[in-house]
Amino acid sequence: MSITREPRRPVGRPAAATRDEVLAAARRAFIEGRRIEVRAIAAEFGASRATMYRWFGSREGLLAEVILGEMAALFDRADANTSSRGAARVLDSLDTVNRWLIDSPPLRAFLAAEPTGLQVMTSSSGLVHPGVVRIAAAYLERVAAEDDFRPPIEITTLAYAMVRLGEAFVHDDSPAGMRHEIGRLREVHSALLGLAR
Template sequence: MSGSPVPPDAPARPAGPAAALAAASEHYLRGEPIEMSALAAELGVGRATLYRWVGSRERLLGAVLAEMTERTYRVAARGVAGDGAERIIRVLDRFMRAVVDAEPLKAFTERETRLFIRLATMPGTIEDRATELLTKEIQAEIDRGRLSVPLPTRTLAQAIVRVADSFMYAHYLGGNRPEIDQALEVVELLLRPCGESSGPPER
């Protein structure tokens, strides 16, 4: 549990920002709250030191969610068939469904819905990480000659991330449920020439 004393024979955790992120991520994955006083005690440092490492609780949570975004994306992209726009749409389909089904995220959003929406939908660490991952994915398809896009790659990736977020988190923004199918329809329009369509992605 959060705040439990560390056993005396437990291996020493390396100090620094990376250790703080790793410890916070462990609590997140267990569905536990991330409290700064308890985290500092767990790491064997004072609150002032922890804040010096991570900047603020909100910044630390943003870093944790960005790390989870990357982990989920890499799992979603593993073994996906197809190429060009078809591959990217399939990856996004798997990624978005994995995100909305993730139990740690459900636990976090039940406790801190407004904070999550602010972190997830505004420019910042999470959007930057998702944009970076998608930029690489799109550029790889361009480099293979399997995709041609009318916008700079990063601009397109950022637009797709923002579209995906607005639909994926629709249930937190006043809607009844995540609208992943609608998000994929819009992404397909951004990735494909007018009139070209592959139909819904296979799951």
């Protein structure tokens, strides 16, 4: 007779989710146009609120990770859809990203459901805007390395200007009437890149 015991099978609730699983659940909610609720996601996976806040810092931290993940994917897809090179590649990709943002049902649902959604997206002191600037700067650096693209101004400054202009034309509802004037935005980006005639 063996003296070893069979390992006990766990009983009760399964182990809590990983950080990546929680992030994937939040992303699904965003894509489906549902409000991202930290408490509901924590309950779904048996994670404590303390764990959620340790992973993401705050609800805004979770929102930012979801949105920035989507923005990075947008830049990658836009770049894959252009055959241009150098400054023209940057311009075409930015144009594609901005058109997708305007037509994005998840983003429209997010901004409609979140009273502070626009602030979350565009505040310099928040997490999303600086993150989008970093994504844009990384993209500019990539094009510079791959296409010998020489930005007309320092890359971080160029990325910041492009993102801020994009926010104004995509989200702005001021009396200046720039919202959704993507053709005009392309013209301004073209001038920044030194492509304007």
